[in-house]
Amino acid sequence: MAIATPSRLDHVQALRGLAAMLVLFAHLALIEGRTATNPILPSSLDWGMMGVDLFFVISGFIMVYVTRDWQAGGGQNRMLGRVPEFLFARATRIYPLYWVVTAALFAVWLVRPDLVFSSSPNNPTVINTLFLIPGWAYPLLEVGWTLVYEMMFYVLFALLLFLPRRFRPLGLLVWAAIALAGNLFSWQSQIPALSVTSTAIAFHLFNPLVFEFLAGAAVGWLYLTRTGDKTVSLALILFGLIGMGMWIFSAVPFEDGWPRVLRLTLPAGALVLGAAWLDHSKVKAPRFAVTLGDWSYSLYLTHLLSLVALSKLWQMAGLQDLPSPLLILIMLSGALIVAGLTYRFIEKPLINLARSGRKRLFT
Secondary structure (H helix, E strand, O other): OOOOOOOOOHHHHHHHHHHHHHHHHHHHHHHHHHHOOOOOOOHHHHHHHHHHHHHHHHHHHHHHHHOOOOOHHHOHHHHHHHHHHHHHHHHHHHHHHHHHHHHHHHHHHHHOHHHOOOOOOOOOOHHHHHHOOOOOOOOOOHHHHHHHHHHHHHHHHHHHOOOOHHHHHHHHHHHHHHHHHHHHOOHHHHOOOOOHHHHHHHHHHOOOOHHHHHHHHHHHHHHHHOOOOHHHHHHHHHHHHHHHHOOOOOOOOOOOOHHHHHHHHHHHHHHHHHHHHHOOOOOOOOHHHHHHHHHHHHHHHHHHHHHHHHHHHHHHOOOOOOOHHHHHHHHHHHHHHHHHHHHHHHHHHHHHHHHHHHHHHHO
C-alpha cells in the first residue's frame, strides 16, 4: 500500500548538511595537521569521510522518492519521455555548479599548479574531469570522484524506470546480484582491456560502494510502503548516529572497500529512514540544519579549495605558531561563508535556470 508523502523532506535535507560537514571535518583535520605547528584535531576524524557513504545512501533513497509516481503502465512511449527528463534533471543538478568550481580551480592551476590539492597518483584527463567519466585518476576537482559514482548510479537507475513500477524492486535486486557477482569473481580484472576507460568503468560498476546506493533505494521502497511513528523514527536516528559516530572514537583505521561499506551502510540506512519517517510527524527540523542541507552541494564542492587557500595564506603570513583553535575557527568559518555565498549567488540561480529549462523541454 502506498503511503502519503510530505511535499518536502526537511530532516533528510538536514542529513545532507551533516554529510557535508563530516567530510569537511575530515579534510579540516588533515589540513590543520599540515599547517599548524601544534595541531589538535585527532587523526580519527578521517572517519568523517563517512559523509560520502551517507550521501550515497541518501542519493539512492531520493531517486526512488522522486520517481515514486512514475508508472510505465501508461505505455512505454510515456516513459521514453520521462527517462530523458530524469537524466536531464540529474545532469543539470550535478554538472553546472561542478563546472563552475572546476573552472575556478583550473584558473588557479594555470597560474600556480602547486596550489591545487590532489592526492591522486595519476594526472586527471580533461574529458573524464568535465563529464565525470570513470577513470583511474581523480578529476581535477578531487572531491569529484564521488560524482563519478553518482552519475553512474543515475544512468543505471534510469534503465530501471522502463520497468513497471512493481517490478523495479526486483530490478534493484538483479543489479545488486550482478554487482556482487562481479565483485566476488573479480570481473573488473577479467574484462578484456579494450581501453583504460573500459577497465575503469568495470571497476566502478563492481565497486562495493554501489551497495550503498542500492541500500538507499531499498530504504526508499520501504519508506513508500510502510510508515513509522515518532518513537520508531527517533530510535532509528539514534541507532544510525551511534552506529556511524562510534567509529570516530574508535582505534579502528578508516578503510575503503568492503570494510567501509559493511560498517556504514546499515547505520546510514537507518538514519535516512528514521529522518524520512520523522518528516511525517510534527517534529520540525532545525532551520539552520535545513539551511546547511541546502548549502550541502556548494559546501561539498568548495570546502577543500577554501581550506587549502586559507591554509596557504596562514603559512604565508607566518602564523603557524599561533594557537591551533584560531586556525580551525578561521578555516571552518571561511569554508561555510564561501559555501553560503556560492549557494546564494551561483547554485540557486543555476537550479532555477535548470528547472525553467526542464519545464520548457518536457512539459
